[in-house]
Amino acid sequence: MNKVRSIVLMLICMLTLVACSGGESEPKYTQNFVEGKVISGDSMGVDMELVAAFFTFTNNSEETVLPCEAIDVKAFQNGTEIPVMVFTGQKIEGSIQCDASVQSGTTANIVWLFQLEDKSTVTLECSDGQKIEITLD
Numbered sequence: 001m002n003k004v005r006s007i008v009l010m011l012i013c014m015l016t017l018v019a020c021s022g023g024e025s026e027p028k029y030t031q032n033f034v035e036g037k038v039i040s041g042d043s044m045g046v047d048m049e050l051v052a053a054f055f056t057f058t059n060n061s062e063e064t065v066l067p068c069e070a071i072d073v074k075a076f077q078n079g080t081e082i083p084v085m086v087f088t089g090q091k092i093e094g095s096i097q098c099d100a101s102v103q104s105g106t107t108a109n110i111v112w113l114f115q116l117e118d119k120s121t122v123t124l125e126c127s128d129g130q131k132i133e134i135t136l137d
Helices: 004-022
Strands: 030-039 049-059 073-077 079-083 106-115 120-125 131-134
Touching: 004 073, 030 106, 030 120, 030 131, 049 073, 049 131
Parallel strands: none
Antiparallel strands: 030 049, 049 106, 073 079, 073 120, 120 131
16 A cells, blocks of 8 residues: 555655646747947047947846846956946937837847957956957957
């Protein structure tokens, strides 16, 4: 009798695990790299060159979010982090800044800006696991 109970309990546990491990759910946020390039900061009132990293950001969550709070992006030159620059409210080539809200179910073109140190390659590391190299011309 104990053997039968053990087998039944094992079957119930296995069925529970199978039911709970159903298909992969869609991530709450996705960010796909489009392009990276050097832009002048003149239009934003700063006398410096910036690297602009353009992405499409999709908010699959049920809440309005800021892309910069959902997925973090860090930029590096020569192995050292370079500063992120945010010009709230300004669009760059039709893309919103990474600190602009994106509503649930929406895909938006966003831009991350970083202050360049020199003309060496910029490496982006995203908290969603993406690593991207931008070669500057």
